[in-house]
Amino acid sequence: MNYGIVSQEQLEQIDTILTDKLIKLGVDCVIIIDMAGNIITARDNGESKYDVYSFAALAAGNFATVDAMAKLVGEQEFSLLFHKGQESNIHFSKIDEELLLISMFGRDISLGFLRLNVVDVIEKIRKVWEKKG
Amino acid sequence: MSFINLKDKIVQVKIVYYGPGRCGKTTNLEYINRTFRKQIVSEMVSLKTHGDRTLFFDFLPFDMGQIKGYDIKIQLYTVPGQVKYNATRKLVLRGVDGIVFVADAMEKQREKNIRSLNQLHENLQSYKESIFKIPLVMQYNKVDLKEHGIPILPIEVLEKDLNSRLQVPYFEASAITGYNVAATLKKIISSSVISIQKKLL
Numbered sequence: 001m002n003y004g005i006v007s008q009e010q011l012e013q014i015d016t017i018l019t020d021k022l023i024k025l026g027v028d029c030v031i032i033i034d035m036a037g038n039i040i041t042a043r044d045n046g047e048s049k050y051d052v053y054s055f056a057a058l059a060a061g062n063f064a065t066v067d068a069m070a071k072l073v074g075e076q077e078f079s080l081l082f083h084k085g086q087e088s089n090i091h092f093s094k095i096d097e098e099l100l101l102i103s104m105f106g107r108d109i110s111l112g113f114l115r116l117n118v119v120d121v122i123e124k125i126r127k128v129w130e131k132k133g
Numbered sequence: 134m135s136f137i138n139l140k141d142k143i144v145q146v147k148i149v150y151y152g153p154g155r156c157g158k159t160t161n162l163e164y165i166n167r168t169f170r171k172q173i174v175s176e177m178v179s180l181k182t183h184g185d186r187t188l189f190f191d192f193l194p195f196d197m198g199q200i201k202g203y204d205i206k207i208q209l210y211t212v213p214g215q216v217k218y219n220a221t222r223k224l225v226l227r228g229v230d231g232i233v234f235v236a237d238a239m240e241k242q243r244e245k246n247i248r249s250l251n252q253l254h255e256n257l258q259s260y261k262e263s264i265f266k267i268p269l270v271m272q273y274n275k276v277d278l279k280e281h282g283i284p285i286l287p288i289e290v291l292e293k294d295l296n297s298r299l300q301v302p303y304f305e306a307s308a309i310t311g312y313n314v315a316a317t318l319k320k321i322i323s324s325s326v327i328s329i330q331k332k333l334l
Contacts, residue, residue, distance in 0.1 A: 011140040036228020037192075037208065038136035038145040051175040057192040057208065058178060064224040065189075 152235035153249040154214035157274040160308035187213040231268040231325030240284040268324035271303035
């Protein structure tokens with residue numbers, strides 16, 4: 001099994017992408033996790049106080065469950081998930097087979113606008129991640 | 134797969150408590166959660182049914198301090214033990230670094246332990262992992278029941294049933310009283326960390 005090691009430089013590049021493209025947009029908190037529930041990186045606006053470790057474990061479980069459901073109905077995958085609340089919302093999007101991008105955001109951002117930016121972010125992160133040795 | 138963050142110097146290690154239904158996996162985590170409060174930053178997460186049985190998993194993050202300047206974050210998980218939940222058991226095993234197999238020492242549970250261990254073997258294979266290679270510790274739980282006159286299996290029988298081929302470290306334990314819960318945890322943490330170090334070298 002390959003061990004997940006990313007260089008400091010790559011992580012910094014990823015963090016910059018997340019901050020520039022999502023946090024500056026008004027997203028409260030962004031987390032990248034792997035499918036085993038480990039946190040790759042987490043960025044927030046300095047105000048949100050989420051327990052990101054528990055969140056990552058639950059999110060990985062949640063995504064894995066939905067993935068298994070997709071297979072049951074004959075789909076290859078459901079590559080994105082969205083949970084809507086009164087004050088906050090969560091958007092999950094698959095980066096690749098191993099990684100998941102989770103954005104938590106409030107009422108000030110529209111889902112459509114977030115999705116556009118998430119697509120862009122994922123493309124950029126994939127390029128950085130591919131260089132992983 | 135443990136994840137190593139070179140920037141923040143954090144190593145995340147995933148340890149799963151596996152075993153048949155009602156063997157005491159959740160009880161192990163509850164004891165750890167009560168006893169090592171200082172090292173635990175957040176609440177234990179339990180996804181359970183109305184009848185208090187584990188539905189998906191329990192999760193307990195645990196800070197172990199530093200090794201060579203790296204913060205070691207241990208993530209403890211349990212699987213649901215009930216036979217029907219194998220699909221979810223498999224999901225929890227994804228990316229596991231170390232396993233504690235909790236066996237129920239009660240005489241009437243003998244066959245269930247063996248079946249559960251066999252299924253662990255199969256489930257690991259589906260991730261191309263081998264039960265013979267992954268860090269594993271056996272815990273023979275509920276030995277305190279002997280004092281209450283409930284027939285329990287002698288250690289020799291448990292060893293022969295479950296550990297004759299694996300030959301991994303084992304502990305007699307009582308998760309409810311805490312006997313050897315910490316010893317089991319220490320052993321699996323050290324085996325898992327050593328195994329990660331070896332893979333990195």
